[in-house]
Amino acid sequence: MSGHVTGAVAALAGELPAWVSLLRAPNPGPMTLDGTNTWVLRAPDAEHAVVVDPGPADEGHLKRIAEHGPIGLILITHGHADHTEGAARLRELVGAPVLAADPAHTIGGTPLSVETTLDETLDIRLLNTPGHTADSVCFLVECGDERVVLTGDTILGRGTTVVAHPDGHLGDYLNSLELLSAYTGIAALPGHGPALADCAAAAEFYLAHRRARLDQVRSAVDAGARTPADVVAAVYADVDRSLWWAAEWSVRAQLEYLGVDTGESAPGVSGLEHM
Structure with missing residues (x-):
């Protein structure tokens, strides 16, 4: 839900890091913008990739993701179906565990926590960012001297997001935006819309908008x-x-x-x- 804001809320990112690929699901709409962003991360020379948000149960989309295999891990930013519906089928295709904060969306592994070791080739840090939903998380990923934040629906590439009451909570959301406002100069890779150059700038815009x-x-x-x-x-x-x-x-x-x-x-x- 973009409300009064329909454009990008911060400067768009330039080129994505070489170890990041974007596959956009064919599910455009007023709530999904151009479609759900599925992110594929692979460190240089790494055998296995990491997928973030497989998206809807669209067989063509899931097969495109599988073509980027081998895939060692599938991560979920939150439990809405436009991010998770294809997870079980993608696991069938590639054999990787699906990890989410909510056990209901975790398959073949342990639900996400700050203690979870997410990948051996990429430095992936879990950020607990509830608010859009109770189970919303973001991922701070570092590869060499490059860092990105995968923001799910906590920050979108265009417009603003809904607080999905009663599961979502505005106080939690404001706190999560405060947390993300610390990541100055780090690209935000959202669940919908284009990548943004500065996660902190986007978070500050969202905070001002919410207030x-x-x-x-x-x-x-x-x-x-x-x-x-x-x-x-x-x-x-x-x-x-x-x-x-x-x-x-x-x-x-x-x-x-x-x-x-x-x-x-x-x-x-x-x-x-x-x-």
Whole structure:
């Protein structure tokens, strides 16, 4: 959900490092932008590659990933289906374990934790970045003197992301953006959209955007908005109404963060996990 922001939120990256390949899944849409980004990482002279986010269960896409084999490890940034649906089939094709923070999306290995040794040829560090979802993680990857941060949906290459309430949590998301704002001058490789030159700059933009949104929500509530739908109509009036259902997730997260009791039961997430 890009809200009022539809362009890149920081300067685009130039050429990707030679050890990074991008394979974009054929699932474009309003929530997935140009499609899900599957990243393939292989250190120079390494036998096995690492795949991050296999994407949807599209056989052609998964076979293209497998052609970059041998693959030793499949990593998941978060559990939404546009990132994970193809994981089990990719494991069948290449034989690699699938590791995610959520055990439900882990196949043939142990769920991710900060103690996990992720790869012997690349220096991959797990960053716990909940907020978009409770299980969202990023990966700081170093190869020689080059570093990148794979951000999943925590930072997108274009527009801004939803906080998928009630699984997502705005307070956690703000903390995660604060963490990512420390990675100055390091390219961000997102789950959707183009690569960005500076992870920290993108995180700072997102923080400013979220704080501005909170001010808008406060103003809407002060003006009499009483339900999440009321707030969406006031704050997201210039957004295509077909996306208001996604905006309402973020609004519910904002209202919860502000301690506003709407008197409604929060609905479960339904939609984005199937994108």
